Amino acid sequence: MKFDKVDLQIIKCLQEDARTPFTAIAKRLGLSTSAVQSRFYKMQDSGLIVGATVLVDRARLGYYETFMGIKTVSSNTSEVIAYLKNLKIGRYCSVYCYEAIISYYNIFLAIIHKDVLDIHLIKDMVLQHPGVIKVNANLLTSAKKDYCALDLRNLIDRRV
């Protein structure tokens, strides 16, 4: 499956506003609406386009975002992840867990919470596990995000 410059242009339109109707994209790019439509569905069927979402300004809704790094005894990492899943910390706030490949820490938790004290709660729970060596938390106070700056030229140079 190969993608070309026109596909990339369609993606760019949808990155700016995913609700842009196909007719509007067609007009902008000088294509027929059905051409845009079939290209879109081709990209969707191939798995390139996964979906569409909105980003939420969590701070304005009263949510904090904290990034917690957990250093574990290396052989215990999956055990600690299983332990964390069992704790169901997600009942207090949204917690997303992922594994670092090259890092001082082994596990990262991205925590979306309303109450700053939630972090103490989670840190205490994490430290309960004997495989955990260290826990470090950083509260994100402001973020600059510039999405459309991602360089997608790789997309058309790669045969998928």
Add this chain to the structure above:
Amino acid sequence: MIEGFSVDEVDFKIIDILKQDARISFSKIAQKLGVGTDSVIRRYKKLLKTGIISKPTIVLNSRMCGFQGIVDFYIKIQSGTDVNDVIAQLGKIKNVNKISRTLGDIDLLCNAFFSDFEDLVKLTRSVKAIDHLLSVEVSVYVGPDWLIPLDFEVGHTHI
């Protein structure tokens, strides 16, 4: 934190639906929530205008776009340095996705997508080349599977 207007239960439900599928029709949203379509459109415009939500954006498969992973830079800056200056310089680097100020043992957290090792090296050198940085620690992750403006809620295991 909510200035001059309120966000109610219905607004939150609309936000949740749009987070899952931002292309869904307003009438479908109205149907799901048992409210009028006009009400949904009005609320959507309000949420957009006030910046509570961003314009809907498309989610792509990051690997198919040629990105193999995410790199995090944990940055400490020298005292007396203007952090906004550092943020501006980071923003110029290709494929930097998110820059956050933090409270904790570091000053700035910067995420970027990279396509291969050579790209990772280029990125890291660009960050380290910025003036007045006390230290830059580098963390590398495989993934995420989905490429969007990096938002922790998508593409990782919710626990």
